[in-house]
Amino acid sequence: MTPVLAIRDGSIGYGSVSLVRDLNLAVEAGEFICLLGPNGAGKTTLLRALAGLGALLSGDVLLDGRSLRRCSRATVSTRIAVVLTESLAIPGMTVGELVRLGRHPFTDWKGSLSDADLSAVRKALAVMDLSGWEDRVLPELSDGERQRAAIARALAQESDVLLLDEPTTYLDLTHRAEVLRILRDVAWTEGRAVVAALHDLDLALRYADRVWLFDPKADPSRVIVGGPEDLLLSGAVERVFSSRSVRYDPLDGTFELRNGARIPVHIAKGTDERLFRMALRTVSRVGGVPADRREARMSLARSVSGEAWILEGPDGTESLGSLEEVAASLRKRFAAATPDESR
Amino acid sequence: MKDRIRRHLLSLFVVLAAGLFVAELFWGTSFVSAGNVVAALSGRLPPDAGATRIVIDVRLPRAVSALLCGAALSVSGILMQTLFRNPLAGPDVLGVTSGASLGVALSILGAKAFAGFGASPLLDLGLGGGAILGALLSMSVVLAAARHVRDGAGLLVFGVMFGFAVSALVSVLLSWALPDQVQRYVAWGFGSFASSGWDRVRGLGVVMIVALAASIPLMKPCNALLLGETYAASLGVDVRFIRFAVICVASVLAGLTTALSGPVAFIGIAAPHMCRMMASSTDHRIVLPLGIAAGGVVALLADLGTRLGGSTVIPLNVVTSLLGAPFIIWLILAGGRRSRI
Numbered sequence: 001m002t003p004v005l006a007i008r009d010g011s012i013g014y015g016s017v018s019l020v021r022d023l024n025l026a027v028e029a030g031e032f033i034c035l036l037g038p039n040g041a042g043k044t045t046l047l048r049a050l051a052g053l054g055a056l057l058s059g060d061v062l063l064d065g066r067s068l069r070r071c072s073r074a075t076v077s078t079r080i081a082v083v084l085t086e087s088l089a090i091p092g093m094t095v096g097e098l099v100r101l102g103r104h105p106f107t108d109w110k111g112s113l114s115d116a117d118l119s120a121v122r123k124a125l126a127v128m129d130l131s132g133w134e135d136r137v138l139p140e141l142s143d144g145e146r147q148r149a150a151i152a153r154a155l156a157q158e159s160d161v162l163l164l165d166e167p168t169t170y171l172d173l174t175h176r177a178e179v180l181r182i183l184r185d186v187a188w189t190e191g192r193a194v195v196a197a198l199h200d201l202d203l204a205l206r207y208a209d210r211v212w213l214f215d216p217k218a219d220p221s222r223v224i225v226g227g228p229e230d231l232l233l234s235g236a237v238e239r240v241f242s243s244r245s246v247r248y249d250p251l252d253g254t255f256e257l258r259n260g261a262r263i264p265v266h267i268a269k270g271t272d273e274r275l276f277r278m279a280l281r282t283v284s285r286v287g288g289v290p291a292d293r294r295e296a297r298m299s300l301a302r303s304v305s306g307e308a309w310i311l312e313g314p315d316g317t318e319s320l321g322s323l324e325e326v327a328a329s330l331r332k333r334f335a336a337a338t339p340d341e342s343r
Numbered sequence: 344m345k346d347r348i349r350r351h352l353l354s355l356f357v358v359l360a361a362g363l364f365v366a367e368l369f370w371g372t373s374f375v376s377a378g379n380v381v382a383a384l385s386g387r388l389p390p391d392a393g394a395t396r397i398v399i400d401v402r403l404p405r406a407v408s409a410l411l412c413g414a415a416l417s418v419s420g421i422l423m424q425t426l427f428r429n430p431l432a433g434p435d436v437l438g439v440t441s442g443a444s445l446g447v448a449l450s451i452l453g454a455k456a457f458a459g460f461g462a463s464p465l466l467d468l469g470l471g472g473g474a475i476l477g478a479l480l481s482m483s484v485v486l487a488a489a490r491h492v493r494d495g496a497g498l499l500v501f502g503v504m505f506g507f508a509v510s511a512l513v514s515v516l517l518s519w520a521l522p523d524q525v526q527r528y529v530a531w532g533f534g535s536f537a538s539s540g541w542d543r544v545r546g547l548g549v550v551m552i553v554a555l556a557a558s559i560p561l562m563k564p565c566n567a568l569l570l571g572e573t574y575a576a577s578l579g580v581d582v583r584f585i586r587f588a589v590i591c592v593a594s595v596l597a598g599l600t601t602a603l604s605g606p607v608a609f610i611g612i613a614a615p616h617m618c619r620m621m622a623s624s625t626d627h628r629i630v631l632p633l634g635i636a637a638g639g640v641v642a643l644l645a646d647l648g649t650r651l652g653g654s655t656v657i658p659l660n661v662v663t664s665l666l667g668a669p670f671i672i673w674l675i676l677a678g679g680r681r682s683r684i
Binding site: 048053072073077078081082088091098104109157 | 428430562569571576581624
C-alpha cells in the first residue's frame with residue numbers, strides 16, 4: 001500500500017542550515033502519528049516540509065507517491081490541511097468566517113459556499129464544540145477557544161492529510177484529551193492521516209498509533225519511529241525527555257524531580273492503592289526517593305485507625321493529618337540531614 | 344438574516360451615493376436653477392450656455408471624480424490593510440500617497456522641461472504614470488520594510504517617516520520650480536475634486552475603473568491572506584503572485600487618485616473600517632463591494648462639505664481630516680476594546 005504522505009531522503013531546515021537529514025518517514029491513511037521531541041529539534045520544520053510549505057532542502061515529499069514538487073498548490077490544498085502555531089486573533093474576524101475559510105480550496109473564484117461546503121463547516125464546528133459560536137469575534141475568545149476554532153478550520157477542509165503543530169497549546173486539560181481523542185477518531189473512523197507535533201508527552205503516548213521521536217541528544221539528524229509502548233520499553237522516550245534535574249518515568253508517565261535531598265524514604269503499601277500512590281507523589285515532590293525498609297532513613301505509613309499518617313525517623317515519630325503536613329515535616333527533616341548523610 | 348442585512352447595507356450605500364451625486368449637480372458655489380440643471384443634463388440647452396458650462400463641464404466631472412477617487416481610496420485601503428495585516432494601514436499612512444506626490448511633482452517639472460510638447464493628454468499620461476510609479480515604488484519599499492519590522496506599530500511609524508522623507512524630497516524639488524508652479528503644487532496639496540476637467544477624468548477614470556474591476560477577483564485570495572501568508576499558501580493561494588497583484592492594484596488606485604485630486608487624507612483608512620464595522624465582517628466578498636460604494640459616499644460628502652463655507656471654499660483635506668481623524672482616534676480607543684483593531 002502506498003502511504004498517503006511520505007518524506008524520502010529528506011533534509012529539512014532553513015537557508016543553508018539543515019536541522020535533520022536523511023529522513024525517511026511515511027503516514028498511511030487512518031493513522032494517528034504524534035511527533036515528539038524537545039524544543040528546537042525540528043518538529044515544526046518537518047511539518048512544514050510535509051505540507052509543502054518550504055523547509056525541504058533536499059529529497060522529496062510524496063503525496064500518494066507523487067512528488068509535491070510536481071503538484072500544484074491548488075491540488076495540495078485539497079489534500080493537506082494544516083494547523084500552525086501562528087496567532088489567529090485577527091481583528092474583526094468571526095469564528096464562522098475562519099472556519100468557512102477551510103472550504104477555500106473547493107469554492108469557485110467568487111468563493112461562494114455550496115450546501116456541501118456549509119455542512120462541512122457545521123460539522124467541524126460541532127466536532128470542536130463550537131456550534132453557535134459562528135458570530136463570536138476571534139480576538140475576544142480565550143487562547144484555548146481560538147485554538148479550537150483553528151482546528152475546526154482545518155477539519156472543515158476535509159483533507160486526506162491533517163498536519164497540526166502543537167494543537168493542544170493553550171487548551172485546558174479536558175480539552176487537550178478531547179482534542180487528541182477527536183484527532184484519533186478522525187484518523188480511525190474517517191480514514192484520514194493525522195500527524196500532530198505535541199508537547200503533552202503522556203497524552204500523546206496514550207493516543208498515538210505511532211510516534212516519531214526526535215532525539216537531538218543522541219543524534220541530531222535522527223528520528224526514532226515506533227509504537228508508543230515500544231519506545232517506552234526501549235528507553236528512548238526516557239532518554240529524550242530526561243535531564244539532569246528531571247527524569248521521565250515511563251511506567252507512571254510522570255516527571256520525577258532529580259534535584260533535592262534524595263533521601264530514601266520507605267512508604268508502607270497499605271490496602272488502598274490510591275493512598276500509596278499519593279504518598280509516593282508527596283515524597284518525590286519534596287525531594288525524597290522511595291526505598292525499601294532496610295535502606296530507608298524514614299518511613300511513612302497510614303495509621304491503624306486509618307485517619308492519619310505516621311512518619312517515623314531519626315528525628316522522632318509524628319502523627320500527621322494530611323499529606324500537606326507530611327510534606328512540610330519531610331522538608332524540615334530533609335533540611336536537617338546534612339548533604340553528606342544524604343548520599 | 345445577516346446576509347440580508349448586508350445586502351441592504353450595500354443597497355443603502357448605493358442609493359446614498361446616487362443621491363449625493365445628484366446633489367453635487369444641483370448645488371454649487373454659483374447658482375443654477377433646478378430647471379436649468381435638468382435642461383443642461385438632458386441637452387436641451389445650447390453647449391455654450393452658462394448653465395451647460397457649469398453643470399456639464401464643472402459639476403459633472405467633479406462628481407464623477409469624487410465618486411471614483413473615494414471608491415479607489417477605499418479599495419486601496421482595504422487591500423493594504425489586508426496585505427500588511429495591519430488595520431491602520433492606508434495609502435496616506437504608509438507614505439504611498441507621498442510617493443505618488445513625488446511622481447506628480449517630477450512629471451510637472453518634467454513637463455516644464457518639455458514645454459514645447461505641452462499637449463494636455465500627454466501631460467495627463469505623464470501625471471498618471473508618474474503618480475502610479477511613485478505609489479508602486481513607495482509601496483515596494485514599505486513592503487520590503489515589513490519583512491524586517493514584525494511589529495505592526497513599528498511598520499506604521501516607518502510608513503509615516505517614509506512619507507515625511509518623500510515629502511521633504513518634493514519640497515527640495517520645488518525649489519527649482521517657478522513661483523506659480525509652487526503655488527499650484529501647494530494648492531494641489533490641499534486636495535480637490537474640482538481641478539480635474541473632463542479630459543483628465545476621462546483618461547484616468549477609465550484606468551481607475553479597470554483597476555477597481557481588477558480588485559474583484561482578488562477578493563477570495565485576500566480572504567485567505569487574512570490568516571497570514573503560510574496559511575494562505577496552505578489553502579492553495581499563489582502568495583507571491585497575489586501579493587504582486589494586490590500591490591499593483593492598490594498602487595494604481597492610490598496613484599491615480601493622487602494624480603486626479605491631490606493627496607486626499609483619511610478616506611483610504613476610514614472607509615474600510617466603516618464597512619467592516621457596519622457589516623461586522625472581514626470577508627472581502629462583503630467588505631470590498633461595500634467599500635466601493637461607501638468610499639464614493641464619503642468622498643461625495645466631503646466634497647459637498649467643502650462648499651459649506653459659502654463663497655470661501657474649504658480645502659478638501661481640511662474636511663476629510665476634520666471628519667476622519669476623530670473617527671480613527673475613536674476607533675483606536677473604542678475599537679481596541681471591541682477587538683476591531
